[in-house]
Amino acid sequence: MIRARGLTKTFHRKKETVEAVKGIDVDVREGELVAFLGPNGAGKSTTLRMLTSLLEPTAGTAEVAGYDVSRDPARVRSRIGFIGQGNGGGYSYRVLDELHNQGRFYGLPPAEYARRAADLLAALDLGGLEKRTVQSLSGGQRRRLDVALGLMNHPPLLFLDEPTTGLDPHARANLWEHIAAMRERYGMTIVLTTHYLDEADSMAERVVVIDHGEIIADATPDALKHSHADDVITLAVVPAPGAGSLPGGAPGERSGAVPDVVGRVRASLTEDVGQVETTSGADGVVSVRISTTHGADRLPEAIEALRVGGLAVRSAELQQASLDDVFLNLTGRSLREEAARARAPTSRPRPAGRRRAPTRSCGPGSRSSSPTPGPSSRARSCSCCGTPSR
Numbered sequence: 001m002i003r004a005r006g007l008t009k010t011f012h013r014k015k016e017t018v019e020a021v022k023g024i025d026v027d028v029r030e031g032e033l034v035a036f037l038g039p040n041g042a043g044k045s046t047t048l049r050m051l052t053s054l055l056e057p058t059a060g061t062a063e064v065a066g067y068d069v070s071r072d073p074a075r076v077r078s079r080i081g082f083i084g085q086g087n088g089g090g091y092s093y094r095v096l097d098e099l100h101n102q103g104r105f106y107g108l109p110p111a112e113y114a115r116r117a118a119d120l121l122a123a124l125d126l127g128g129l130e131k132r133t134v135q136s137l138s139g140g141q142r143r144r145l146d147v148a149l150g151l152m153n154h155p156p157l158l159f160l161d162e163p164t165t166g167l168d169p170h171a172r173a174n175l176w177e178h179i180a181a182m183r184e185r186y187g188m189t190i191v192l193t194t195h196y197l198d199e200a201d202s203m204a205e206r207v208v209v210i211d212h213g214e215i216i217a218d219a220t221p222d223a224l225k226h227s228h229a230d231d232v233i234t235l236a237v238v239p240a241p242g243a244g245s246l247p248g249g250a251p252g253e254r255s256g257a258v259p260d261v262v263g264r265v266r267a268s269l270t271e272d273v274g275q276v277e278t279t280s281g282a283d284g285v286v287s288v289r290i291s292t293t294h295g296a297d298r299l300p301e302a303i304e305a306l307r308v309g310g311l312a313v314r315s316a317e318l319q320q321a322s323l324d325d326v327f328l329n330l331t332g333r334s335l336r337e338e339a340a341r342a343r344a345p346t347s348r349p350r351p352a353g354r355r356r357a358p359t360r361s362c363g364p365g366s367r368s369s370s371p372t373p374g375p376s377s378r379a380r381s382c383s384c385c386g387t388p389s390r
């Protein structure tokens, strides 16, 4: 559906040159839902605008829905829907008039555009709003009207530039339900840009990570997480009741002696479980941090291995890798933090660099645990209480 090679856009403004997109290659197959994910200014919108023929590339080629964007822009436009960042509807126009005008714009006969408009109003939960002006709609309703406008020509390929930005969580979820339903109904290919990591993770089948005008990763969300980030298991470990008299503790540990918990942890958890780090707390609790792939599978295995080694787990926490961990490990920057800074223009930028957000833990080891940063840096939220870390 899309084949772009060496797509480049350089802007020249006064004495400034901005290399917004630096020769990207990207393919999108029919039926895929692909998210372009990246921080502000990464080049996502510029890429979309070139793919939709709204912007002439400085260099490179792109074939979209069967036509070359530079040679056949009108044919490209007739085969795509594009929902830009701003609302498309004219503020003082009525909802139904906007849809009909869109149909006329595509050259549809009146009966056909009236049928399509009625169909889309019902499908996108806009029934009853036909006579309202666009400016009287809520943010979520306006965005759904944008989707309806983008679908009037029944495009096989739909582009959405940050479709949910500015919507509250309920309106975001609602819009996504409608986009998924429209996709099902029309069998569309969808390409969208987003800052929302959770959205890219849960909705997209493929995520193309863009930074500084370049594609730095391109895979399914799960493949990205497995390749570029680890899950982290944190356990608070103590000797099992009566373990001091157990034979077969850690190597070199005398039978009947006070158990060497760290030694036993080391003896129990092999490299198969993951990369293990331990920190002894003053209260005798040992905090164990395991960086691993497939953390949900490794967690019960680790608990069982520790039990066999004469140890008890007082608390366990699993932090699954996120797309923010992927971005952090690829670039040294947190997309989540960059997005938060963009929303708060008065806050000072922090220096770039490889960092890891501090760990929170709700278990008894939390007071003493201070795990050493592992190879996989991550932003986190506590799985016990759900509180986001800062």
Ligand SMILES: Nc1ncnc2c1ncn2[C@@H]1O[C@H](COP(=O)(O)OP(=O)(O)OP(=O)(O)O)[C@@H](O)[C@H]1O
Pocket (backbone or CB within 6 Å): 011, 012, 013, 018, 019, 020, 038, 039, 040, 041, 042, 043, 044, 045, 046, 047
């Ligand atoms: N018309 C223009 N003239 C000059 N520079 C531009 C123009 N349009 C975009 N840029 C610059 O190109 C770079 C990429 O912008 P673009 O809008 O593609 O980023 P983005 O990833 O979509 O960002 P956002 O998520 O904030 O929309 C930015 O540095 C931007 O300032």
